Amino acid sequence: MKLLFNYNWAVREEWYEWCGVVPLEELLKVRTGGVGGILHTLFHIIDVEWSWIRILQGKPDFQEGFKDYQSLERVKELDALFKKDVEEFVLSWEDGWENNLFQELREDGTMETLTWGEVLRHTVAHEIHHIGQLSVWSREIGKKPVSANFIGKGLTNN
């Protein structure tokens, strides 16, 4: 589980570098699919990752919108702030937490019971999925996307 979070964090850092040499208007441009833009996607990934961890911990969630995060620097600041909390939780993850239960109210008013393990996998898959969207938009603006390879990012010590 930790390895997949490490992978996502490493990929995110590479996307920030990628963003650093792309004009802001391209990062903010509204595009087809996902949440509709490159920087907005990175904001959304950070927001969702942190929110799920907060929810599992029974702590208050973040309620601000992307309109207040319209630059790479602002998004990176938010990431640095949120990552402290997420990292603390994920790096202290114990196998025994896998089946801890969490109850969520569905939109239709019924209750859904989730395990913590499920929530963490959801969070991991959520980021990878959205990064896939960035890779298409990257090609649309004529730039090579960040590699999505898990292998070769130095995530384990072989």
Next chain:
Amino acid sequence: MKLLFNYNWAVREEWYEWCGVVPLEELLKVRTGGVGGILHTLFHIIDVEWSWIRILQGKPDFQEGFKDYQSLERVKELDALFKKDVEEFVLSWEDGWENNLFQELREDGTMETLTWGEVLRHTVAHEIHHIGQLSVWSREIGKKPVSANFIGKGLTNN
């Protein structure tokens, strides 16, 4: 690990259903990003998943190209064929296999040592990333993509 493979297989089935009501020309159309098309992406995901498992087992790999799989039915047949092998391996996965070593020859001629755990995570992330690309192309042709939510697919028994 098994849960993430189950997630990918469930998402893939939903994409086959999605493909079933989309004209073949849209499925075959060359698009920007990834491997360049919807059906080609599904073929590529199946091919890569199976190939990695075969490589870990020291068995021969698949060498055919997408040109021989130009219909949804052909791709689904290949998936059914390959999935037997992948499922057998993944469902028999034991925690102790995590750190089994595998050596791969890099393109530059040097050797890379990978763990089996790394290879399986690479395979999982590979599919999720490519499915993210499908979601953008889906919106481009005006169709709602398959949900990428891990939660709500009934993957665990709560």
